[in-house]
Amino acid sequence: MQRGHFPLSALPIWCILNDISFVDVEVADINGRGLGLIAERDLINEEDNVEIPTLLTVPQDLVLSAEGVEEYARENKYFRQLLHAAGRQSVRGDILLFLLAQLVLSSPDYTGGQGATTPWSQYFNLLPAQVPVPTMWSEAERSYLRGTSLESAVTAKLSQLAKEFSDLRTKTEDIPYWYQLLSIDELITDRDWVLLDALYRSRSLGLPRSGDSMVPCLDLANHSSDANAYFEEDSKREVALLLRKGSKISRGDEITINYGQDKSAAEMLFSYGFIDTQVTAKKLILPLEPMDDDPLGKAKLHVFGSTPILEIKDDEGVIQWSGPFVYLMCLNEEDGLDFKVLQETNGSRHLKMHWQGVDITGTPQTVQELIKGHDLQQVFQLRVVTIISDMVDQQLEKINSTNHPIDSIPGPVRAEVLHVASRLRLVESDLLERARHVLDDQKTKLFSDASVLAYLKSMESTQGEEDVVNEDEDFC
Numbered sequence: 126m127q128r129g130h131f132p133l134s135a136l137p138i139w140c141i142l143n144d145i146s147f148v149d150v151e152v153a154d155i156n157g158r159g160l161g162l163i164a165e166r167d168l169i170n171e172e173d174n175v176e177i178p179t180l181l182t183v184p185q186d187l188v189l190s191a192e193g194v195e196e197y198a199r200e201n202k203y204f205r206q207l208l209h210a211a212g213r214q215s216v217r218g219d220i221l222l223f224l225l226a227q228l229v230l231s232s233p234d235y236t237g238g239q240g241a242t243t244p245w246s247q248y249f250n251l252l253p254a255q256v257p258v259p260t261m262w263s264e265a266e267r268s269y270l271r272g273t274s275l276e277s278a279v280t281a282k283l284s285q286l287a288k289e290f291s292d293l294r295t296k297t298e299d300i301p302y303w304y305q306l307l308s309i310d311e312l313i314t315d316r317d318w319v320l321l322d323a324l325y326r327s328r329s330l331g332l333p334r335s336g337d338s339m340v341p342c343l344d345l346a347n348h349s350s351d352a353n354a355y356f357e358e359d360s361k362r363e364v365a366l367l368l369r370k371g372s373k374i375s376r377g378d379e380i381t382i383n384y385g386q387d388k389s390a391a392e393m394l395f396s397y398g399f400i401d402t403q404v405t406a407k408k409l410i411l412p413l414e415p416m417d418d419d420p421l422g423k424a425k426l427h428v429f430g431s432t433p434i435l436e437i438k439d440d441e442g443v444i445q446w447s448g449p450f451v452y453l454m455c456l457n458e459e460d461g462l463d464f465k466v467l468q469e470t471n472g473s474r475h476l477k478m479h480w481q482g483v484d485i486t487g488t489p490q491t492v493q494e495l496i497k498g499h500d501l502q503q504v505f506q507l508r509v510v511t512i513i514s515d516m517v518d519q520q521l522e523k524i525n526s527t528n529h530p531i532d533s534i535p536g537p538v539r540a541e542v543l544h545v546a547s548r549l550r551l552v553e554s555d556l557l558e559r560a561r562h563v564l565d566d567q568k569t570k571l572f573s574d575a576s577v578l579a580y581l582k583s584m585e586s587t588q589g590e591e592d593v594v595n596e597d598e599d600f601c
């Protein structure tokens with residue numbers, strides 16, 4: 126759907142009308158970062174200042190939160206119908222529906238009845254039509270993510286978005302207003318849904334009282350790892366941008382906040398469309414799947430409950446990994462892992478997981494702890510390290526073999542996409558290389574452990590006996 130226009134010059138009046146106050150700060154175009162906030166004069170906040178200078182305040186009724194969405198549903202009949210049919214499953218989903226309604230109300234393509242507009246209907250037009258996150262990249266551009274941890278994450282996200290949009294169309298088939306827009310005129314497309322998701326991901330923040338929210342004007346603050354400002358929500362749910370203690374800002378300097386110092390390069394790129402070259406947590410997240418030939422694989426996944434992942438990180442120069450599901454992956458019935466179906470008196474059935482006879486259904490993340498002290502602890506550990514080491518090898522092979530643009534899908538690729546994708550490859554391949562060395566060391570140590578050697582020897586002799594039996598059988 127075509128976007129309406131809201132000139133930056135109209136923002137000060139919109140702010141006055143909506144009780145949003147900027148203090149010594151203005152909005153400006155920042156080279157390569159879209160809009161941002163800059164200081165209108167020199168600003169200082171000494172370390173011993175009692176009163177912290179406020180740079181921006183946004184009243185509660187402008188904060189787009191779960192509560193704000195419900196409030197709007199009370200005022201606007203068309204939105205109420207939409208929310209009732211397709212919403213109330215997650216805060217994100219409801220905010221996306223709210224943004225969808227604002228997209229319609231503010232678009233020059235739309236000629237229908239207005240219903241109740243909100244300040245957001247105008248503000249929405251100030252939001253960018255393009256967000257540099259990979260879900261908005263072309264297919265050719267996305268092919269530059271091959272071999273990185275974002276390859277599968279972006280594919281999965283795009284499938285999720287396609288499904289959400291198709292469900293939305295199905296659920297609104299009985300509402301003439303939305304059916305017309307979504308299914309007959311097709312004024313709103315899946316591209317719009319991808320944009321709304323990108324806007325939410327790159328601009329929402331967690332507030333202590335209002336929860337996940339979008340805050341107009343505060344969402345114009347760009348990121349810096351050396352941020353000079355931060356935000357707070359007070360007891361009246363008013364949100365303020367405040368100057369950090371010790372900050373000295375010259376007139377014209379940018380006011381920035383920190384989007385999260387624990388975010389990895391992949392997370393920054395996925396959520397915001399850029400990578401902070403100064404500091405980004407050096408970590409990598411890969412999806413875990415049960416082994417193809419594991420008869421208990423599905424049961425393990427079911428009891429585990431959440432999406433299993435492997436996290437590899439550089440913790441102040443030390444490579445560490447964690448992946449509680451890997452411990453489940455490498456344990457089996459003969460080790461003492463067991464599943465049972467429990468039938469309740471009311472007829473309901475539950476899958477239960479036991480380790481050495483003890484019910485551990487509620488604590489599937491603790492297997493690493495539970496195997497401690499077991500005779501075969503080091504054998505289990507070796508299996509775990511081998512699985513992770515194989516994953517790291519495979520990922521490295523993928524990331525290195527797709528280093529050349531020859532593997533990419535043909536089509537124009539923006540220079541900034543090329544730059545950020547190669548930065549991600551570099552960060553991730555470096556981390557994987559270092560993880561490979563650590564895992565190799567761990568494997569070597571485990572292979573020389575007395576209990577592992579004894580186990581391998583016993584396996585060899587069992588194998589030998591089996592071979593003799595098999596040979597005998599062959600002779601029969």
Ligand SMILES: C[S@@+](CC[C@H](N)C(=O)[O-])C[C@H]1O[C@@H](n2cnc3c(N)ncnc32)[C@H](O)[C@@H]1O
Binds near residue numbers: 158396
């Ligand atoms: C919350 S918005 C900030 C306002 C935004 N610049 C705008 O024009 O509306 C977040 C987006 O700003 C951009 N951005 C923020 N900080 C950045 C940075 N340090 N480097 C590059 N882009 C940045 C990214 O596009 C990101 O998705």
